[in-house]
Amino acid sequence: MGSIPLLPILYLLAFLRLLCFVNGANSSDPSLTPIPRHLYHSCDSLLKEVKALVHRHPEKLTAETLREDDKGYAAEIVVVTYNSAKIPKNGNLKFRVLLSFGQHGRELITSEVSLRLLSILTGERTMPGVGLNLLNSFLDNLVIKMVPMENWNGRKLVEAGEFCERRNGRGVDLNRNWSVDWGKKEKDYDPYEENPGTGPFSEPETQIMRKLSQSFEPHVWVNVHSGMEALFMPYDHKNVTPDGLISHLMRSLLEDLNHHHCQDKCLVGSGGGSVGYLAHGTSTDYMHDIVKVPMAFTFEIYGDSAASSKDCVKMFNPVDEASFNKVIGNWCAAFLMLFQTGPGWLDIARQANFTDLGKWVSIDASVVDGRGGSGRGGKLEGLDLGMQELRTYFRLFMLSSVLIMFMFCSRISKSKCRPSMSSIPL
Known part of the structure; x- marks a missing residue:
């Protein structure tokens, strides 16, 4: 009876081992x-x-x-x-x-x-x-x-x-x-x-x-x-x-x-x-x-x-x-x-x-x-941006109002008409 070639068998075993690893050989480990x-x-x-x-x-x-x-x-x-x-x-x-x-x-x-x-x-x-x-x-x-x-x-x-x-x-x-x-x-x-x-x-x-x-x-x-x-x-x-x-x-x-x-x-x-x-x-x-x-x-x-x-x-x-x-x-x-x-x-x-x-x-x-839609989505995005713009405009309005009042009053009478800056929210 002729001898069986060893090299092809080793290649086959290596291939099977790799295949088992790819498909989860550790699932057959009895200790796991x-x-x-x-x-x-x-x-x-x-x-x-x-x-x-x-x-x-x-x-x-x-x-x-x-x-x-x-x-x-x-x-x-x-x-x-x-x-x-x-x-x-x-x-x-x-x-x-x-x-x-x-x-x-x-x-x-x-x-x-x-x-x-x-x-x-x-x-x-x-x-x-x-x-x-x-x-x-x-x-x-x-x-x-x-x-x-x-x-x-x-x-x-x-x-x-x-x-x-x-x-x-x-x-x-x-x-x-x-x-x-x-x-x-x-x-x-x-x-x-x-x-x-x-x-x-x-x-x-x-x-x-x-x-x-x-x-x-x-x-x-x-x-x-x-x-x-x-x-x-x-x-x-x-x-x-x-x-x-x-x-x-x-x-x-x-x-x-x-x-x-x-x-x-x-x-x-x-x-x-x-x-x-x-x-x-x-x-x-x-x-x-x-x-x-x-x-x-x-x-x-x-x-x-x-x-x-x-x-x-x-x-x-x-x-x-x-x-x-x-x-x-x-x-x-x-x-x-x-x-x-x-x-x-x-x-x-x-x-x-x-x-x-x-x-x-x-x-x-x-x-x-x-x-x-994409981004922050629909009405939420528009409402958010609108609220941000309103807050920005409000702050600018208040700031400009304070400056105008200050300039106006300082021209008339610094002592009588100066606004209280701390009482005006910015």
């Missing part, structure tokens, strides 16, 4: 926890359920699919809008919230929270201790835009077996691709974990989210992650928090959530000061500094610190049914608390003249439901 398919939806089935919810509740939910592409790489993001009362009750203004889940592919639990939260908002599921009347009493004055799965392409890689993949479909970390302090690398920089891309907003997913945030102008932004338990406010790229009243209000809100839903165990503070490393080019820092969102947060909703760093399914996601249900129930309740109490915190800031008046006008339904 597989995705509990009985608990977690696939990305396709989750988005299918989201769209089914929208179809069943058109009076409360609308959905749109936003698409961008770059050099042959394309991304689609489904955005769901909750707006139960098209006209605010009691003359109140609409409180706008923008939530993003699933920015990192391996963080499966975050998208499950979004699906459950949508089912609660529509009334298909209930929360213990939260009656429908109470829920509707504060939801009627909210507009919520929710991204259930920001990184669909990266999530597909995880489901194919690359359990530790956090980046998008072409290897870029979407939470390092924003413009605030983009591209800076710390000494422990890991390109697998933190590749920022070729430039700010190089990725279609980030381009979509930037346009969404600029057109919607939320009062609150929450970027939902897993890997630990924490409630972060800006900044991620430096070990400080913003100055002034709004910083104290953000911290107070987070401390309330920590007490009621983390049993005071969550880290609270700036991401850069609390997590143990600085992160550059993050979405939350961009929302705070550029979009000027009054309250911008990052929520870390679960982490198993005892899991191996290679066992990413277990590290970033609960893998037993009891923990799974506990995490989802607890964080849905936390979001409901945010929806209920958030307007009160922001009203304090508004009364203290923290925010620009334009951010507090009610917006028309076409903008809310995503049917408006």
